[in-house]
Amino acid sequence: MNQWAFVIAAYAVTFAGTGGLVAWALAGMRRAEAQAERLRDPR
């Protein structure tokens, strides 16, 4: 049994999960803040 295959799989799952979460959170935040800025009362 090649132990490195399990090590690489564990790191790949972790980086894919956290990377995907960062991308989702960052995109959602930027979209919401941009929309809030567009709707800002000009007065």
Place this chain on the structure above:
Amino acid sequence: MHRFANPARFLKIARPATGWLLAIGVVLIAIGAAGGLFVTPPDYLQGETARILYIHVPTAWLGMGGWSAIAIASLAQIVWRHPLAGVAARATAPVGAMFTFLCLATGSIWGRPTWGTWWEWDGRLTSMLILLFLYFGYIALSAAERERGPDGRVSAIFGLVGAVNIPIIHFSVQWWNTLHQAESIELTGTTIAPELLWPLPFTLFGFSALFGALVLMRMRTELAQTRIEARLKRAVAE
């Protein structure tokens, strides 16, 4: 704590803090992961699979830490009616759920070559799986409750009650002597050799900084959505 109850004051601190925490997190994780993968020697007993500990331990701590944060925020929401407490709890839930899932996934990947099985209904694994289901329940409940209004008391009570599972997870390896080993790191010391241990603080603080950045991003998103809803309501009223 009420100094930060004003969303404008909170955002003034949160905006620069988000970028800093994200950058610090990425750098520390990169150092810790590189050290754990390429610098430390293999463990004398577990071989190369011991390298999984550098990501498994931080995800486990942050999965539990996330629910502890939800419980503290829920208490602040119920007792002091802190206006940002509910926002903080709701922002923490998806991040904590992801780290709990990663803890279970990396533990399962480690278990196959070490224990000979992907999964075992042992006390630690089962209580961690229950934590993941608690996160899912909290996310669904708080989303449904937010649609009805800003109160969020039911999800706050759920956040407090769910905290019962945290000491169960912590003490599970002492109460039930099954496959999962006892704690290797305690406040009083560690059983891990120093040449294997040193990357762990890097990944631990790195993932913690990343966790903080993610919670701040979700809080900023929810505060922006609240502003959008308020401005749309005002526009319709005019």
